[in-house]
Amino acid sequence: MSSHASTSHSTGHAAPQGFIRKYVFSTDHKVIGIQYIFLGLFSAILGTALSMMMRLRLAWPGSQFPLLEHIFPTGFPGGVMSPEFYLAVLTIHGTIMVFFLLTTVPLSGFGNYILPIQIGARDMAFPVLNMLSYWTTVVALMVLMASMFVEGGAPISGWTAYPPLSALGKIAGPGLGAGQTLWIASIAIFCLASLLTALNFITTTLNMRAAGMSLMRMPLTVWAWFTASTVALLAFPVLLGGGILLLLDRLAGTSFFLASGMVVSGKVMTNSGGSPILWQHLFWFFGHPEVYIIILPGMGITSHIISTFSRKPIFAYKAMVAAIFAIGFIGFIVWGHHMFASGMSPLVGMVFSVLTLTVGVPSAIKVFNWLATLWGGHIRCTASMLYALGFVSFFVTGGVTGLLLAQPAIDVYFHDTYFVVAHFHIIMGLAAVFSIFAALHFWFPKMFGRYMSETLGKVHFWITITGVYSIFIPMHFLGMAGAPRRYAQFTEFAYLSKLQPLTIHISWAAFVVGAAQLILLFNIFRSMRWGKRAPDNAWEATTLEWVIPSPPPHDNFGDMEPVVYRGPYEFSVPGAKADFILQTEQEVEGGE
Amino acid sequence: MATIVAPPPRASLPRDMGRDGGSGPGASITHRTGVMLGLAAVSMMFIGLTSAYVVSQGLGPLWKQVHLSPLIGINAAVLLASGYAMERARRGISRGWLIGTLVLGVAFLAGQVGVFRQLADEGLYLSTGRQTSFYYVLAGLHGIHILGGVTALAWAAVGMKRSTLELTSLYWHFMGGLWLYLLLVIFL
Ligand code: HEM
C-alpha cells in the first residue's frame, strides 16, 4: 500500500520543509487559499476604514476632524475633508473592495482551498503557477497602495476610471498624474494574475477529478468556481487590452479615448479623433461579467450550505447547473445596460434592455430552487446557514432593483444616483460578503480543525444584516430623490437638503456595522486557538472535503485514492442509517 | 465511516502516455488544456482590441494612414514559412527544423521592427493618428507574444522533448494565425 503511494504520487507531493517554502512561497493550494483570504481580510479592513471616512464627510459636511487632519494633512485642510480627497478615497475604496476583496476571496481564496479537495485532487493542475498568481496579486495590491503615496495622491476617477478624466494626466486634477498611472498598472497586473488563476481552476476541474467524480457529481460550488473562472478567463484579457490603450493615451500621447478639441484647465489639447465611449464599451464588456465572477462563487457556496443544513438534496441540481451556465453566458451580452445614458441609439438600448431582463430567468430559477430546498427540510440554523439565507435575501432585494435599472426609460433618471449605489452594494457587495461569511464559518473547521463560535457568529449576523439594510434601503430613497453619486456633499442642493437626516441615519448605521465587524475579527482569531475542536466531518456533510482530516495533510488524501460513488447532496436518503451519505460511500446498508 | 477503497489505475494515465518515440511521452492533457486556455485568453484580448479598432474606424476622418508595404508581405511569408518548419520539427522531432523555426521567428521580429522604422521615416509615430496607434499596439503586442514563442522554441531545442515540442507548436501556429487575422482586420 505504502509503496503504491510513493510511486504513483511521487510528483512533488512530499511536504516542503522550512518556513518560507511552507507558508510564504508555498505551492500548496490550501496555503495559497488562506493567503488569499488574509489578503482579502486586509483589503476589507482598509476598504471599510475608507468608507467610514466618506460617511463622516457626507453626514457632517462642515465638521472638523483634527485627528484626521493629523493623519492626512493635505486631505483634510483645516480638518475638513476636501472634495478631491473624498473622490480619491472613493476610488481606492471601490477598487480595493471590487478587485482585492470580492474577486479574490470567494473565487481565488475559498476556491483554491476547497475546489481541489472537492474533486478529489491532490493539488491544482499547475501549483507553481498558482503561487505566482498569488504573489502577482500581492504586487498589484502594493502598486495600488503606492498610488496613494505619490505626488497628487490617489486617482479621483472611481473604480470605472472613465476617460477623459483618467486619460489626460495631471493637468486634469489631483491624483490623475502618477496616481492614475499606478492605478492602471495595478489593475493590469491584477488582470494577469486573475486570468492565470482562472486557467488553473479550469484545467484542474477538467483534468484532475478523482475516479467516479463525473461532471454531474460535482458539488455546485465546483460548478460555480469553474464557471466563474471561465468568465474570468474571457473577461479579464479585454480589460487588460483596454488598460494598455488607456495607459498609452496617458503616457504616449495617443488618442484612443480622447476626442478632438478638448480644453482642459484652460489649455487646448492636441488629441484628436478618439472617443471616451470606447472605454465604456471595453470596460463594461469586462465589468458586467466581473460582477458575475464575484457573485457566482457565492451562489455555489449558498447552494452547498443550504442543502447541507436543510438536510435535503439541493432541489433540481441539473437546473442549478444550467442556471449557473446561463448566467455566466448572458453576462457577456448585457454590458450596454451600464451605458443607457451615454447617448446610445434607443434601438441598441432596447436590445441591451431585453437581454438584461432575461438574466432574471436563471436568477429566479436559482432563488426558487433555494427556497424549494429549504421547504420541508430539517433545518439546522447554524451561523453559516444564516449567512447563506442572508445571501438569498440580498440577491432578491438587489435583483429587483436591477430589473428597474435595466429599463432605459427608468435608468436615464436613476443612472449615477444613489439608487444604483444601493443596487450594487446590496447585490454585489453584501451578497458576496455574506457568502464569504457563510463560507468562512462553514469551512473554518476544515481549515483549522476548530469551529468558530456559533454564538458570536449569530450575534454578528443579526447586527450586520439589520445594520446593512438600514444603510442601503434608505439609499434607494436618496436616489429616487435625485441624489447623485460621487459627490462629497449634498447640502448645497436645495432639493436634497431636507434629506440630510436620512444621510446622517445612514452614517450612524454604517458605524454600527463597521464596529460589528470587530466581533467577526475576534471570532476568527479566538477560534483559531481556542475554538471548539471539530471532527473531520464537522457538519455531517457529504462532499469529499469531509472525508479527510481537519486540517488536511499536505497532499489532501494521504496514502489513499478517493473514489466517488454518488452525487454530492445525498441527505436524508430513505433507509440509510444516517441522514447523510458521503460521496465516497460505496454501499448503503439500508432497509432492515 | 467513509470507505476509502484501494486505488484503481489512474484514469488519466492511458491518455497521457504511450506515444513514446524515444523523446518522451506526448504532452499531457493537462498541459495541453493549459496552453489552449492561455490561447483563449490571448484571443479575447485581441478580439477586444480589434473590435475597438473596427469601432474607432467610424469615428472620424483621417483614419487610413498605414499602408500595406512589401516588407509587411515579406514578414507574413516568413511567419508562414516558420509555421511549416515548426510542423516538420514537431513531426520529425527534428532539432534542425526547430532551429530553422527559431531563426525564421527572429527574422519575423526583425522585419516587424523594420516596418516600425519605415513608418517612423514616413512621419507616422505612435501618436500620429489613431490607425497608426492601433497598428503599433497590435503589432507590438503580437510581437511580444512571438518573443515569448521564440523563448519557448529555444527551450524546446535544448530539451528536444516531444511534449514541449507539441505545446510549442500549438502556440506557434496560433500566433501565426493570429497575425494573419490582424492583417485582415487592419488592411481589409
Ligand atoms: C437581475 C439581475 C440584474 C440586473 C437586471 C441588473 C441591472 C443593472 C443595471 C441596468 C445597472 C446600471 C445602472 C446604471 O448605472 O444606471 C446595474 C448596475 C450595477 N450592477 Fe446590476 N443588475 C443585476 C444584477 C447584478 C448583480 C448580480 C451584480 C453583482 C454581483 C450587479 C452589480 C452591479 C454593479 C456593480 C453596478 C454598478 C456599476 C457602477 O456603475 O459602478 N448587478 N445593474
Ligand SMILES: [Cu+2]
Ligand atoms: Cu451590469
